[in-house]
Amino acid sequence: MKAVCWHGASDVRVETVPDPKILNPRDAILKVTATTICGSDLHIYDGYIPSMQAGDIMGHEFMGEVVEVGSAVRKLKRGDRVVVSSIIGCGQCHFCSQQQWSLCDNSNPNGWMQEPLFGYSTSGIFGYSHLFGGYAGSFAEYIRIPFADHGAIRVPSEIPDEKILPLSDAFPTGYMGADFCNIQPGQTVAVWGAGPVGQFAMLSARMMGAERVFAIDRVPERLVLAQEFAKAEPINYEEVDAGEALKELTGGRGPDACIDAVGLEAHGMGLEGFYDRAKQAVRLETDRPHVLRQMMVACRKGGTLSVMGVYSGFIDKVPMGAAFNKGLTIRMGQMYGQKYIPKLVEMVERGEVDPAQVFTHQLPLEQTKQGFEMFKHKQDKCIKVLLKP
Ligand SMILES: [Zn+2]
Ligand SMILES: [Zn+2]
Secondary structure (H helix, E strand, C coil): CEEECCCCCCCCCCEEEECCCCCCCCCCCEEEEEEEEHHHHHHHHCCCCCCCCCCEECEEEEEEEEEEEEEECCCCCCCCCEEEEECCCCCCHHHCCCCCCHHHHCCHHHHHHHHHHHHHCCCCCCCCCCCHCCCCCCCEEEEEEECHHHHEECCCCCHCCCCCCCHHHHHHHHHHHCCCCCCCCCCCEEEECCHHHHHHHHHHHHHCCCEEEEECCCCCCHHHHHHHHHHHHEEEEECHHHHHHHHHHHCCCCCEEEEECCEEEEECCHHHHHHHHHHHHHCCCCCCCCHHHHHHHHHHCCCCCECCCCCCCCCCCHHHHHHHHHCCCEEECCCCCCHHHHHHHHHHHHCCCCCCHHHHEEEEEHHHHHHHHHHHCCHHHCEEEEEEC
16 A cells, blocks of 8 residues: 655655554454644654654554454454544553543554653554554554454444544544643633644534634634634734733733643743753754743743643743742643544534534645645745645
């Protein structure tokens, strides 16, 4: 089959690789009908995620048609159309039973690699390095789905791919980001990053009762989409100081909750941004925590920070004093896809939300490299690229 393989920073190639096979009785094989580049794929593309190996197939946000099931698969059959959680969960361990799917004890065969770094291992993720299980990703014609009864969620055939595809990752991630904020009616929520996850976080915050939502970004078309999609109020951090603007817009109190939908490659401004870029370049710091720092200072006293942008290693110069003395609650993590996706499918079915609005481009799988460049540099007003195998 055709697949997009990683060969180093900014080096992805379309290659012919062996078709996936059923390896365990609970596996299914899926024909991928649509997949998409996620912001966190950019961290791999840019070489910031350790333990990638040349030839690894990338991609973790996808949907398709079941073509084969293992002997222990109960809920799925050949021909089913499904969307698949980017997070792999066994459905039986302590954490999966608590609906904390990305903390699964059994889905990461390379847990030993994580333990020295994280203390305990987390779940596997499709196409997301050997640290996260070394699973083949979705930028391919076919993919193997482990624990398929839990990860693959059936979707109605009449809804087009582009409305369902973001439910694999971007939408549940944004939804969880808002859910973590425990939003009360009338509250204000500030979201850093108006990319796809940020858009879904803003929309979800609104659905959960937020009265005002602020979108912080520097790309004009992403701020425009935030206004249309989530009725958010735009703050362009290249034009104004985001912290000062938020203080003013909230009557001097600060937003009740702040969501980080950016993560480890944040563009810091001024001296502090330079410091992080320099340290990251020589690997003295793996992640650039600019958004985290700003949120800790900008959030109101007693507020909540919800971190959905991916961090992978170490950060520096975090204003812990601000977070501690202001009594902030900090919640974070890879998304609990299997917990949220069924609910989101129902919302799309009822026509309450149209996730397709985040897609600006569609390309054949052969042009994945162009897709990455376009997405990374926000060329041609690119917000999200759908790839067709
Ligand atoms: Zn993702
Ligand atoms: Zn589990």
